[in-house]
Amino acid sequence: MVVTSAVADAGPGVGPGLMVSAKEHVAEGVVSLTLTHPGGARLPDWTPGSHIDLVLPWGSPRSSAAESGGGTTRQYSLCGDRWDAHTYRIAVLREAAGRGGSAQVHDRLRPGDRVGVGGPRNHFPLVPSEKYLFIAGGIGITPLLPMVRQAELLGADWQLLYGGRTRASMAFREELTAAYGERVHVVPQDELGLLDLVAWLGTPRSDTKVYCCGPAPLLAAVEAVCADWPPYALRTERFTAAAQSAPVREEPFEVELRRTGRTVTVTQEMSVLEAVRRAGADVLSSCEQGTCGTCLTPVLEGRPDHRDSVLSDHERAANDCMFLCVSRSCGDRLVLDL
Numbered sequence: 001m002v003v004t005s006a007v008a009d010a011g012p013g014v015g016p017g018l019m020v021s022a023k024e025h026v027a028e029g030v031v032s033l034t035l036t037h038p039g040g041a042r043l044p045d046w047t048p049g050s051h052i053d054l055v056l057p058w059g060s061p062r063s064s065a066a067e068s069g070g071g072t073t074r075q076y077s078l079c080g081d082r083w084d085a086h087t088y089r090i091a092v093l094r095e096a097a098g099r100g101g102s103a104q105v106h107d108r109l110r111p112g113d114r115v116g117v118g119g120p121r122n123h124f125p126l127v128p129s130e131k132y133l134f135i136a137g138g139i140g141i142t143p144l145l146p147m148v149r150q151a152e153l154l155g156a157d158w159q160l161l162y163g164g165r166t167r168a169s170m171a172f173r174e175e176l177t178a179a180y181g182e183r184v185h186v187v188p189q190d191e192l193g194l195l196d197l198v199a200w201l202g203t204p205r206s207d208t209k210v211y212c213c214g215p216a217p218l219l220a221a222v223e224a225v226c227a228d229w230p231p232y233a234l235r236t237e238r239f240t241a242a243a244q245s246a247p248v249r250e251e252p253f254e255v256e257l258r259r260t261g262r263t264v265t266v267t268q269e270m271s272v273l274e275a276v277r278r279a280g281a282d283v284l285s286s287c288e289q290g291t292c293g294t295c296l297t298p299v300l301e302g303r304p305d306h307r308d309s310v311l312s313d314h315e316r317a318a319n320d321c322m323f324l325c326v327s328r329s330c331g332d333r334l335v336l337d338l
Contacts, residue, residue: 017037017038017114017116018035018036018037018038018043018088018114018115018116018117019035019036019037019038019112019113019114019115020033020034020035020109020110020111020112020113020114020115021034021035021036021087021111022034022111023109023110023111026091026171026172027168027169027170027171027172027173028166028168028169029093029094029169030091030092030093030094030139030169030171031091031092031094031105031106032079032089032090032091032092032171033089033090033091033092033105033109034080034087034088034089035087035088035089035090035115035117036086036087036088037086038114040086041086042085042086043085043086043087043088044120045082045085046078046082046088046119046120046122047082047122047125047126047146048082048125048126048143048146048147048149048150049077049122049123049124049125049126049143049146049147049237050077050078050119050120050121050122050124050143050146051075051076051077051078051119051120051121051122051143051292052075052076052078052088052090052117052118052119052120052121053073053074053075053116053117053118053119053286053292053294054073054074054075054076054090054101054105054115054116054117055072055073055115055116055117055118056072056073056074056101056104056105056109056115056116057113057114057115057116058072058104058108072100072101072104073101073116073118073286073287074101074102075239075286075287075291075292076090076091076092076142077090077091077142077143077213077237078090078120078142078143078146079091079141079142079143079145079146079172080146081146081149082146082149082150088117090142091139091142091171091172092105092106093138093139093171094106118286118294121292121293121294123293123310124143124211124213124235124237126147126150126151126211127209127235129156129207129208129209130156130157130207130208131156131157131158131205131207131208131209132147132151132156132157132158132159132208132209132210132211133158133159133161133200133201133208133209133210133211134147134148134151134158134159134160134161134210134211134212135160135161135162135163135195135197135200135210135211135212135213135214135218135222136160136161136162136163136212136213136214137163137164137195137212137213137214137215137218138163138164138165138169138170138214138215139171139214139239140212140213140214140215140218140237140239141162141170141171141172141176141213142171142213143213143237144160144211144213145172145176147211148160148176148180152180158183159183159184159185160176160180160183160184160185161185161187161195161200162176162184162185162186162187163187163188163189163194163195163214163218164186164187164188164189165188165189165190166188166189166190166191167186167188167191170186170188173186195218197221197222197225198225201222201225201226201229202225204226204228204229204230204233205229205233206230206233208233209233209234209235210222210226210229210233210234210235211235211236211237212234212235212236212237213236213237213239216238219236219238222234222236223236232312238291238309239291244307244326247305247307247328248305248328248329248330249305249328249329249330249331250268251268252265252266252267252268253265253266253328253329253331253332253333253334254266254332254333254334255272255275255276255329255333255334255335255336256301256333256334256335256336257276257279257281257336257338258300258335258336258337258338259337259338260279260280260281260338262279262280264276264278264279266328266329271288271324271325271326272322272324272325272327272328272329272334273285273288273295273324273325276324276336276338281338283295283297283324283338285324285325287325288325288326289309289325289326290307290308290309290310290323290325290326290327291308291309291310292310293310293323295323295324295325296310296321296322296323297321297322297323297324297336297337297338298320298321298336298337299319299320299321299322299334299335299336299337300335300336300337301333301334301335302319302329302330302331302333302334302335303319303329303330303331304319304322304327304328304329304330304334305327305328305329305330306322306323306327307323307326307327307328308322308323308326308327310323311323322334324336
Protein backbone atom coordinates (compact mmCIF):
# COMPACT_ATOMS: atom_id res chain seq x y z
CA MET A 1 0.00 0.00 0.00
CA VAL A 2 1.20 3.50 -0.79
CA VAL A 3 0.86 6.64 1.27
CA THR A 4 0.85 9.42 -1.31
CA SER A 5 1.40 13.09 -0.67
CA ALA A 6 1.87 16.16 -2.65
CA VAL A 7 3.67 19.14 -1.87
CA ALA A 8 0.74 20.38 2.74
CA ASP A 9 -1.67 19.99 7.10
CA ALA A 10 -2.66 23.51 7.14
CA GLY A 11 -0.58 25.61 9.46
CA PRO A 12 -0.19 29.26 10.30
CA GLY A 13 1.34 31.36 7.58
CA VAL A 14 4.13 33.83 8.00
CA GLY A 15 2.23 36.26 5.80
CA PRO A 16 3.54 38.46 3.01
CA GLY A 17 6.84 40.22 3.13
CA LEU A 18 9.73 37.78 3.60
CA MET A 19 12.93 38.95 1.98
CA VAL A 20 15.15 37.08 -0.45
CA SER A 21 18.42 37.36 1.42
CA ALA A 22 20.40 35.13 -0.96
CA LYS A 23 20.03 33.54 -4.39
CA GLU A 24 22.50 30.90 -5.54
CA HIS A 25 22.86 28.59 -8.54
CA VAL A 26 23.16 25.12 -7.01
CA ALA A 27 22.94 22.98 -10.17
CA GLU A 28 22.28 23.23 -13.87
CA GLY A 29 18.88 24.91 -14.12
CA VAL A 30 18.38 25.08 -10.33
CA VAL A 31 18.62 28.08 -7.99
CA SER A 32 18.25 28.13 -4.23
CA LEU A 33 16.59 30.99 -2.36
CA THR A 34 17.24 31.92 1.25
CA LEU A 35 14.29 33.73 2.83
CA THR A 36 14.40 35.77 6.03
CA HIS A 37 12.11 38.19 7.86
CA PRO A 38 13.06 41.80 7.02
CA GLY A 39 13.06 42.65 10.71
CA GLY A 40 14.99 39.54 11.75
CA ALA A 41 11.98 37.94 13.44
CA ARG A 42 11.74 34.23 14.09
CA LEU A 43 9.96 32.20 11.41
CA PRO A 44 7.35 29.50 12.14
CA ASP A 45 8.79 26.09 12.95
CA TRP A 46 8.56 23.29 10.41
CA THR A 47 9.23 19.57 10.15
CA PRO A 48 10.96 17.48 7.45
CA GLY A 49 8.71 17.12 4.42
CA SER A 50 7.15 20.58 4.78
CA HIS A 51 6.58 23.00 1.94
CA ILE A 52 5.65 26.66 1.67
CA ASP A 53 3.56 28.65 -0.78
CA LEU A 54 5.74 31.24 -2.50
CA VAL A 55 3.74 34.24 -3.71
CA LEU A 56 5.71 36.16 -6.32
CA PRO A 57 5.00 39.87 -6.73
CA TRP A 58 4.17 39.47 -10.43
CA GLY A 59 1.22 37.80 -12.10
CA SER A 60 1.71 35.29 -14.90
CA PRO A 61 -0.43 34.89 -18.02
CA ARG A 62 -0.11 31.14 -17.60
CA SER A 63 -1.01 31.03 -13.92
CA SER A 64 -3.94 28.99 -12.74
CA ALA A 65 -6.39 30.42 -10.26
CA ALA A 66 -3.72 29.89 -7.63
CA GLU A 67 -2.96 33.57 -7.32
CA SER A 68 -2.94 36.05 -4.51
CA GLY A 69 -3.23 39.77 -5.00
CA GLY A 70 -2.27 39.48 -8.67
CA GLY A 71 0.89 37.50 -7.89
CA THR A 72 1.80 33.97 -8.87
CA THR A 73 1.65 31.27 -6.19
CA ARG A 74 3.78 28.13 -6.32
CA GLN A 75 4.68 25.44 -3.79
CA TYR A 76 8.27 24.56 -2.91
CA SER A 77 9.70 22.15 -0.36
CA LEU A 78 11.75 23.50 2.51
CA CYS A 79 15.24 22.07 2.16
CA GLY A 80 17.28 24.03 4.68
CA ASP A 81 18.10 23.55 8.36
CA ARG A 82 14.89 23.14 10.35
CA TRP A 83 16.74 24.17 13.51
CA ASP A 84 17.57 27.57 12.03
CA ALA A 85 14.61 29.58 13.31
CA HIS A 86 15.34 32.65 11.17
CA THR A 87 15.88 31.20 7.70
CA TYR A 88 13.94 29.22 5.09
CA ARG A 89 15.67 27.66 2.08
CA ILE A 90 13.98 26.40 -1.08
CA ALA A 91 15.29 25.30 -4.48
CA VAL A 92 13.59 26.03 -7.80
CA LEU A 93 14.08 24.12 -11.04
CA ARG A 94 13.54 26.11 -14.22
CA GLU A 95 10.72 24.28 -15.99
CA ALA A 96 10.53 25.08 -19.69
CA ALA A 97 7.04 23.58 -19.95
CA GLY A 98 5.80 25.13 -16.71
CA ARG A 99 3.29 27.93 -16.13
CA GLY A 100 5.87 30.68 -15.74
CA GLY A 101 6.52 30.69 -11.99
CA SER A 102 9.96 29.08 -12.12
CA ALA A 103 11.04 31.40 -14.95
CA GLN A 104 10.08 34.40 -12.82
CA VAL A 105 12.17 33.09 -9.93
CA HIS A 106 15.17 32.51 -12.19
CA ASP A 107 14.95 35.66 -14.30
CA ARG A 108 13.35 38.36 -12.16
CA LEU A 109 13.76 37.61 -8.47
CA ARG A 110 16.77 39.26 -6.84
CA PRO A 111 18.26 39.44 -3.33
CA GLY A 112 16.43 42.17 -1.46
CA ASP A 113 13.08 41.47 -3.16
CA ARG A 114 10.04 40.74 -1.01
CA VAL A 115 7.82 37.68 -1.55
CA GLY A 116 4.71 36.41 0.14
CA VAL A 117 4.90 33.09 1.95
CA GLY A 118 2.12 30.78 3.12
CA GLY A 119 2.54 27.77 5.37
CA PRO A 120 4.58 25.83 6.26
CA ARG A 121 2.42 22.74 5.65
CA ASN A 122 3.32 19.06 5.79
CA HIS A 123 1.51 16.10 4.25
CA PHE A 124 4.77 14.21 3.75
CA PRO A 125 5.94 13.70 7.33
CA LEU A 126 8.86 11.55 8.38
CA VAL A 127 7.47 8.78 10.58
CA PRO A 128 9.55 6.77 13.09
CA SER A 129 11.41 3.78 11.67
CA GLU A 130 14.48 1.68 12.37
CA LYS A 131 15.67 2.12 8.78
CA TYR A 132 14.95 4.44 5.87
CA LEU A 133 15.55 4.29 2.15
CA PHE A 134 15.22 7.70 0.51
CA ILE A 135 14.81 7.79 -3.28
CA ALA A 136 15.11 11.10 -5.13
CA GLY A 137 14.76 11.94 -8.79
CA GLY A 138 16.09 15.33 -9.86
CA ILE A 139 14.59 18.25 -7.95
CA GLY A 140 12.74 15.66 -5.83
CA ILE A 141 15.80 15.75 -3.60
CA THR A 142 14.49 18.89 -1.87
CA PRO A 143 11.97 17.43 0.62
CA LEU A 144 14.35 14.54 1.34
CA LEU A 145 17.28 16.71 2.43
CA PRO A 146 15.79 17.56 5.86
CA MET A 147 14.68 13.92 6.26
CA VAL A 148 18.23 12.72 5.73
CA ARG A 149 19.47 15.16 8.37
CA GLN A 150 16.73 14.10 10.78
CA ALA A 151 17.43 10.39 10.28
CA GLU A 152 21.13 11.02 10.88
CA LEU A 153 20.36 13.06 14.01
CA LEU A 154 18.19 10.25 15.39
CA GLY A 155 20.83 7.62 14.70
CA ALA A 156 18.62 5.67 12.29
CA ASP A 157 20.06 3.40 9.61
CA TRP A 158 19.44 5.13 6.28
CA GLN A 159 20.56 5.32 2.67
CA LEU A 160 19.81 7.77 -0.12
CA LEU A 161 19.45 6.72 -3.76
CA TYR A 162 19.70 9.88 -5.87
CA GLY A 163 19.15 9.85 -9.63
CA GLY A 164 19.36 12.68 -12.15
CA ARG A 165 20.02 13.40 -15.81
CA THR A 166 23.66 14.40 -15.25
CA ARG A 167 25.88 15.13 -12.26
CA ALA A 168 25.75 18.82 -13.13
CA SER A 169 21.93 18.82 -12.92
CA MET A 170 21.76 17.21 -9.46
CA ALA A 171 21.23 19.92 -6.84
CA PHE A 172 23.03 19.57 -3.48
CA ARG A 173 24.94 16.49 -4.71
CA GLU A 174 28.29 17.70 -3.40
CA GLU A 175 26.76 18.88 -0.13
CA LEU A 176 25.28 15.42 0.46
CA THR A 177 28.31 13.36 -0.46
CA ALA A 178 30.62 15.57 1.60
CA ALA A 179 28.43 15.23 4.68
CA TYR A 180 27.37 11.58 4.46
CA GLY A 181 29.79 9.78 2.16
CA GLU A 182 28.84 6.22 1.20
CA ARG A 183 25.30 6.50 2.55
CA VAL A 184 24.55 8.62 -0.55
CA HIS A 185 24.36 6.74 -3.86
CA VAL A 186 24.53 9.15 -6.81
CA VAL A 187 23.28 7.74 -10.14
CA PRO A 188 23.59 10.14 -13.10
CA GLN A 189 21.56 8.70 -15.95
CA ASP A 190 24.04 9.68 -18.68
CA GLU A 191 26.77 7.69 -16.91
CA LEU A 192 25.01 4.81 -15.15
CA GLY A 193 21.51 4.58 -16.60
CA LEU A 194 18.27 4.53 -14.63
CA LEU A 195 18.02 3.66 -10.95
CA ASP A 196 18.10 -0.10 -10.36
CA LEU A 197 14.92 -0.17 -8.29
CA VAL A 198 14.59 -3.94 -8.27
CA ALA A 199 18.03 -4.31 -6.68
CA TRP A 200 17.09 -1.82 -3.96
CA LEU A 201 13.42 -2.67 -3.46
CA GLY A 202 12.92 -6.18 -4.81
CA THR A 203 12.88 -7.76 -1.35
CA PRO A 204 10.20 -6.33 0.98
CA ARG A 205 11.45 -5.36 4.44
CA SER A 206 9.28 -4.86 7.49
CA ASP A 207 11.77 -2.61 9.31
CA THR A 208 12.24 -0.04 6.54
CA LYS A 209 10.26 3.00 5.41
CA VAL A 210 10.74 4.13 1.81
CA TYR A 211 10.38 7.83 0.95
CA CYS A 212 10.36 8.83 -2.70
CA CYS A 213 10.01 12.15 -4.50
CA GLY A 214 10.60 12.90 -8.16
CA PRO A 215 9.00 12.82 -11.60
CA ALA A 216 5.83 10.81 -12.21
CA PRO A 217 7.56 7.90 -14.08
CA LEU A 218 9.90 7.35 -11.13
CA LEU A 219 7.01 7.35 -8.66
CA ALA A 220 5.07 4.88 -10.78
CA ALA A 221 8.08 2.59 -11.06
CA VAL A 222 8.76 2.67 -7.31
CA GLU A 223 5.09 2.01 -6.52
CA ALA A 224 5.11 -1.01 -8.84
CA VAL A 225 8.26 -2.51 -7.31
CA CYS A 226 6.93 -1.89 -3.78
CA ALA A 227 3.56 -3.53 -4.44
CA ASP A 228 4.39 -6.44 -2.09
CA TRP A 229 5.87 -4.33 0.69
CA PRO A 230 4.00 -4.02 4.03
CA PRO A 231 1.14 -1.49 4.21
CA TYR A 232 2.28 2.15 4.50
CA ALA A 233 5.96 1.26 3.99
CA LEU A 234 6.16 3.50 0.92
CA ARG A 235 5.44 7.21 1.05
CA THR A 236 5.64 9.43 -2.02
CA GLU A 237 5.33 13.11 -2.77
CA ARG A 238 4.12 14.52 -6.08
CA PHE A 239 4.82 17.90 -7.61
CA THR A 240 2.19 17.36 -10.31
CA ALA A 241 -1.25 15.82 -10.09
CA ALA A 242 -1.56 12.07 -10.60
CA ALA A 243 -3.58 10.80 -13.55
CA GLN A 244 -7.23 10.27 -12.63
CA SER A 245 -9.93 7.94 -13.88
CA ALA A 246 -13.28 9.33 -15.02
CA PRO A 247 -15.44 10.93 -12.31
CA VAL A 248 -17.91 8.65 -10.53
CA ARG A 249 -20.81 10.80 -11.74
CA GLU A 250 -21.34 13.57 -14.27
CA GLU A 251 -24.75 14.71 -13.04
CA PRO A 252 -25.09 17.84 -10.86
CA PHE A 253 -25.09 17.36 -7.10
CA GLU A 254 -25.98 19.47 -4.07
CA VAL A 255 -23.52 20.75 -1.50
CA GLU A 256 -24.82 22.01 1.84
CA LEU A 257 -22.71 24.46 3.81
CA ARG A 258 -23.70 23.39 7.33
CA ARG A 259 -22.48 26.49 9.20
CA THR A 260 -24.24 29.00 6.97
CA GLY A 261 -27.23 26.84 6.05
CA ARG A 262 -26.75 27.54 2.36
CA THR A 263 -27.04 24.91 -0.36
CA VAL A 264 -25.44 25.17 -3.80
CA THR A 265 -25.66 23.07 -6.94
CA VAL A 266 -22.39 21.88 -8.44
CA THR A 267 -22.58 21.32 -12.18
CA GLN A 268 -20.14 19.45 -14.39
CA GLU A 269 -18.56 22.73 -15.53
CA MET A 270 -17.50 23.95 -12.06
CA SER A 271 -15.50 22.69 -9.12
CA VAL A 272 -16.85 22.35 -5.60
CA LEU A 273 -14.43 25.12 -4.63
CA GLU A 274 -15.95 27.49 -7.19
CA ALA A 275 -19.47 26.61 -6.10
CA VAL A 276 -18.94 27.17 -2.37
CA ARG A 277 -17.11 30.43 -3.00
CA ARG A 278 -20.09 31.68 -5.00
CA ALA A 279 -22.15 30.87 -1.92
CA GLY A 280 -19.91 33.08 0.20
CA ALA A 281 -17.58 30.50 1.76
CA ASP A 282 -14.09 31.82 2.40
CA VAL A 283 -11.89 28.84 1.50
CA LEU A 284 -8.14 29.20 0.99
CA SER A 285 -6.63 27.49 -2.04
CA SER A 286 -3.36 27.51 -3.89
CA CYS A 287 -2.50 24.92 -6.57
CA GLU A 288 -6.11 24.05 -7.54
CA GLN A 289 -4.78 20.74 -8.88
CA GLY A 290 -5.23 18.60 -5.77
CA THR A 291 -1.54 18.57 -4.90
CA CYS A 292 -0.83 21.24 -2.27
CA GLY A 293 -3.41 20.39 0.41
CA THR A 294 -4.51 23.96 1.11
CA CYS A 295 -8.27 23.57 0.54
CA LEU A 296 -8.79 20.48 2.73
CA THR A 297 -12.33 20.67 4.17
CA PRO A 298 -14.21 18.42 6.64
CA VAL A 299 -17.10 16.36 5.21
CA LEU A 300 -20.04 15.84 7.57
CA GLU A 301 -22.32 13.77 5.33
CA GLY A 302 -22.07 12.09 1.94
CA ARG A 303 -19.26 10.27 0.12
CA PRO A 304 -16.68 12.31 -1.77
CA ASP A 305 -15.25 11.26 -5.09
CA HIS A 306 -11.61 11.86 -4.16
CA ARG A 307 -9.60 13.30 -7.07
CA ASP A 308 -6.55 14.60 -5.20
CA SER A 309 -2.96 13.39 -5.06
CA VAL A 310 -2.54 13.93 -1.33
CA LEU A 311 -4.74 11.65 0.78
CA SER A 312 -3.67 8.09 1.51
CA ASP A 313 -5.95 5.10 0.90
CA HIS A 314 -7.10 4.88 4.51
CA GLU A 315 -7.71 8.64 4.67
CA ARG A 316 -9.88 8.43 1.57
CA ALA A 317 -11.81 5.50 2.98
CA ALA A 318 -12.72 7.54 6.07
CA ASN A 319 -14.69 9.98 3.84
CA ASP A 320 -14.45 12.70 6.48
CA CYS A 321 -12.58 15.29 4.42
CA MET A 322 -11.95 16.30 0.82
CA PHE A 323 -10.03 18.73 -1.36
CA LEU A 324 -12.58 21.08 -2.86
CA CYS A 325 -10.50 22.13 -5.86
CA VAL A 326 -10.65 18.75 -7.62
CA SER A 327 -12.78 16.26 -5.67
CA ARG A 328 -16.47 15.81 -6.30
CA SER A 329 -19.39 13.72 -4.99
CA CYS A 330 -20.30 10.09 -5.48
CA GLY A 331 -23.94 10.77 -4.60
CA ASP A 332 -26.61 13.42 -4.86
CA ARG A 333 -25.52 15.41 -1.80
CA LEU A 334 -22.55 16.40 0.31
CA VAL A 335 -22.60 18.29 3.60
CA LEU A 336 -19.46 20.29 4.36
CA ASP A 337 -18.29 21.95 7.57
CA LEU A 338 -18.43 25.43 6.05
